[in-house]
Amino acid sequence: MNIYVLLKRTFDTEEKITLSNGKINEDGAEFIINPYDEYAIEEAIQVRDEHGGEVTVITVGNEDSEKQLRTALAMGADKAVLINVEDDLEDGDQYTTAKILSEYLKDKEVDLVLAGNVAIDGGSGQVGPRVAELLGINCVTTITELKIEGDKVYVTRDVEGDEEKIETSLPLLVTAQQGLNEPRYPSLPGIMKAKKKPLDELELDDLDLDEDDVEPKTKTIEVFLPPQKEAGKILEGDLADQVKELVQLLHKEAKVI
Amino acid sequence: MTRKVLVLGEVRDQQLRNVSYEAIAAAKTMAEGGEVVGVLLGEQVKDLANSLIHYGADRVVIVEDEKLAQYTSDAYSQAFMAVVEAENPDGIVFGHTALGKDLSPKIASKLNSGLVSDVTAIGNEDGNIIFTRPIYSGKAFEKKIVTDGLLFATVRPNNITPLEKDENRSGEVSSISVDIKDLRSIIKEVVRKTSEGVDLTEAKVIVAGGRGVKSAEGFKPLQELADVLGGAVGASRGACDAEYCDYSLQIGQTGKVVTPDLYIACGISGAIQHLAGMSNSKVIVAINKDPEANIFKVADYGIVGDLFEVVPMLTEEFKKLKAQTS
Numbered sequence: 302m303n304i305y306v307l308l309k310r311t312f313d314t315e316e317k318i319t320l321s322n323g324k325i326n327e328d329g330a331e332f333i334i335n336p337y338d339e340y341a342i343e344e345a346i347q348v349r350d351e352h353g354g355e356v357t358v359i360t361v362g363n364e365d366s367e368k369q370l371r372t373a374l375a376m377g378a379d380k381a382v383l384i385n386v387e388d389d390l391e392d393g394d395q396y397t398t399a400k401i402l403s404e405y406l407k408d409k410e411v412d413l414v415l416a417g418n419v420a421i422d423g424g425s426g427q428v429g430p431r432v433a434e435l436l437g438i439n440c441v442t443t444i445t446e447l448k449i450e451g452d453k454v455y456v457t458r459d460v461e462g463d464e465e466k467i468e469t470s471l472p473l474l475v476t477a478q479q480g481l482n483e484p485r486y487p488s489l490p491g492i493m494k495a496k497k498k499p500l501d502e503l504e505l506d507d508l509d510l511d512e513d514d515v516e517p518k519t520k521t522i523e524v525f526l527p528p529q530k531e532a533g534k535i536l537e538g539d540l541a542d543q544v545k546e547l548v549q550l551l552h553k554e555a556k557v558i
Numbered sequence: 559m560t561r562k563v564l565v566l567g568e569v570r571d572q573q574l575r576n577v578s579y580e581a582i583a584a585a586k587t588m589a590e591g592g593e594v595v596g597v598l599l600g601e602q603v604k605d606l607a608n609s610l611i612h613y614g615a616d617r618v619v620i621v622e623d624e625k626l627a628q629y630t631s632d633a634y635s636q637a638f639m640a641v642v643e644a645e646n647p648d649g650i651v652f653g654h655t656a657l658g659k660d661l662s663p664k665i666a667s668k669l670n671s672g673l674v675s676d677v678t679a680i681g682n683e684d685g686n687i688i689f690t691r692p693i694y695s696g697k698a699f700e701k702k703i704v705t706d707g708l709l710f711a712t713v714r715p716n717n718i719t720p721l722e723k724d725e726n727r728s729g730e731v732s733s734i735s736v737d738i739k740d741l742r743s744i745i746k747e748v749v750r751k752t753s754e755g756v757d758l759t760e761a762k763v764i765v766a767g768g769r770g771v772k773s774a775e776g777f778k779p780l781q782e783l784a785d786v787l788g789g790a791v792g793a794s795r796g797a798c799d800a801e802y803c804d805y806s807l808q809i810g811q812t813g814k815v816v817t818p819d820l821y822i823a824c825g826i827s828g829a830i831q832h833l834a835g836m837s838n839s840k841v842i843v844a845i846n847k848d849p850e851a852n853i854f855k856v857a858d859y860g861i862v863g864d865l866f867e868v869v870p871m872l873t874e875e876f877k878k879l880k881a882q883t884s
Binding site: 312423425430462524540545 | 697871
C-alpha cells in the first residue's frame with residue numbers, strides 16, 4: 302500500500318505566545334510535530350505493519366522542518382519529503398498548502414493519506430479535506446478508528462462526542478482525532494535508523510508550480526494577544542459563606558447567572 | 559459593495575442549532591446591504607425555514623431528500639453546490655461545527671476559494687470585511703481578509719450575537735431538487751454518546767472536572783451543578799486520561815475549545831494546554847484544594863477548598879437563587 306502522511310511542524314503546546322514587530326515570536330521556541338499528526342503517523346505505521354507497503358511523510362515548510370521529518374522516520378515511517386517553500390513563497394494559506402501537497406501526490410497512486418484533523422497553531426483543519434478534494438478521493442475526518450479489510454475500509458469517527466461508524470473504500474484520506482491510537486516514542490534504534498532513511502527535498506519548481514499558481518486567497522493583516530486578565534478574587538471565610546458569596550457575585554456582579 | 563451571502567442552517571434533532579442564527583448575523587455584516595439567503599439541507603426541513611427568516615435571512619432555499627437525512631460529505635456537498643450554482647453567491651457562511659468543519663474546506667476547494675475558519679468576530683474597516691479568529695488555541699488572535707474571490711467563513715458557536723428575532727419578518731421559501739448519487743461513505747451506525755441537552759461548544763455554562771474529581775462517580779456532583787445551571791459538563795485531559803470520563807468531554811489544546819459565559823473549573827490545576835481551551839470564557843470560577851494551582855491565575859473568582867464539599871453547596875445555593883428569581 303502507498304501510504305502518505307501530511308505533517309506540520311508546530312510550536313510546542315507548552316509555549317507561551319509573544320509578539321515582536323506584530324508577528325509571533327519564534328526565538329527560542331520549541332517545535333514539535335503537530336500532536337494530531339502524530340496520531341496520523343502512528344496509524345500509518347500500524348497499517349503498513351499489518352497490510353504491507355510504505356509510509357512516506359510529507360511536509361510543506363523550510364529546512365527547520367527536517368527535524369520533525371526525522372522524528373517521524375524515527376517513529377517508523379519509511380521515507381520523508383520536504384517541500385521547501387522558503388525561497389519561493391512569501392505568504393501562503395490553506396489553499397496554498399493544499400495545492401502544493403496535492404500537486405506532489407497526484408501522480409503517486411495513493412491508497413491512503415492520513416493527516417491530523419487540525420493543527421494546534423492555525424486551528425482551521427482545512428488542509429486534509431482540501432487535499433482529498435483536489436485528488437478526487439473520499440475523505441473522512443476526525444477518525445478514532447481505522448480498519449482495512451480487503452477492499453473495504455471501516456472507519457469510526459468522532460462527531461462532537463457522538464460516534465459514527467462508516468463503511469467506505471480506498472483510495473481514502475482520513476484526518477486523525479484524539480483517541481485514534483497512542484503514538485509511540487521514537488526508540489534509540491529508530492532514531493539511528495532514521496538518519497539513513499531517504500529524506501528528499503523539493504521546491505515548487507520540481508512540482509512544475511510557480512508562486513502565482515499557489516497564491517493565497519486570504520491574508521493576515523494583524524496578530525494580537527488577548528487582553529491581560531485582571532487578577533481574580535480568591536474568596537475567604539467559612540466555606541459555606543464563600544459559596545453564598547460566589548453565587549451572589551455571579552448573579553449580581555458578573556451577571557452570568 | 560453589496561454581496562449576496564448564503565448561510566447554511568444546521569439542523570440537529572429536527573431543530574436549528576443556535577449557530578445558524580449567529581451565522582446569519584455574520585452574513586448580514588458580510589452582505590453590506592445585500593441579500594442573505596438561508597440554505598437548509600435535510601430530509602424534511604421546510605418547517606424550519608421561517609425561523610431563519612425571523613433571525614434575519616431574506617429568503618431560504620431548501621433541498622429535501624432522504625439522502626440528506628444524515629450528514630455525509632458527498633451528499634451535502636452535491637446539494638450545497640447545486641444551490642451555489644443556482645444562486646451564484648459572493649459570500650458563504652457555515653457554523654464551525656463538526657459538519658461545518660468537514661464540509662466547508664471541501665466546498666472551498668470545489669469553488670477554488672479561500673476559507674476563513676473559526677471566526678469569533680466580523681467587522682468592516684477601510685472597505686474590507688475583517689475576520690477575527692483565534693490562533694495557537696486562543697493564546698493569540700489574527701485578523702484576516704480575503705484577497706481573492708468568494709468571502710467564505712465559518713463562525714465559532716457562541717461568539718457572534720444573533721440579530722433580534724422578528725416573527726413578523728417573512729420571505730420566500732423555495733426548493734430545488736438535486737440528483738444525489740455516488741456516495742462514497744455509508745453510515746452504518748451512529749452511537750449517541752453525548753447526553754441529551756447542551757453541546758459543549760455551544761454551552762453558555764460549563765462545569766469542568768480535572769484529576770481532582772478522582773473517579774467517574776466523582777463527576778456526578780458536577781453533572782448535578784451543570785443541570786441546575788442548564789450547562790454542560792467538560793473535563794481536563796488529565797481526567798480523560800485517567801478514564802474518569804470520555805474524551806468527548808475534553809477541553810484543551812488537543813480537545814475542544816470553548817467560549818462559555820461561565821466556566822467552573824473543579825479540581826483542575828490549570829495546565830497551559832487546558833487554559834488554551836477555555837481561557838477566553840467570559841467568567842472563570844476555580845475550585846481547587848491547592849491555593850497555588852495555576853488555574854487561580856486566570857480565574858475571576860476562586861474558592862480554595864475540596865470540590866466534593868464546595869460543588870454540592872453551590873448546587874444548593876443556585877437552586878435557591880433560581881427559586882427566588884423565577
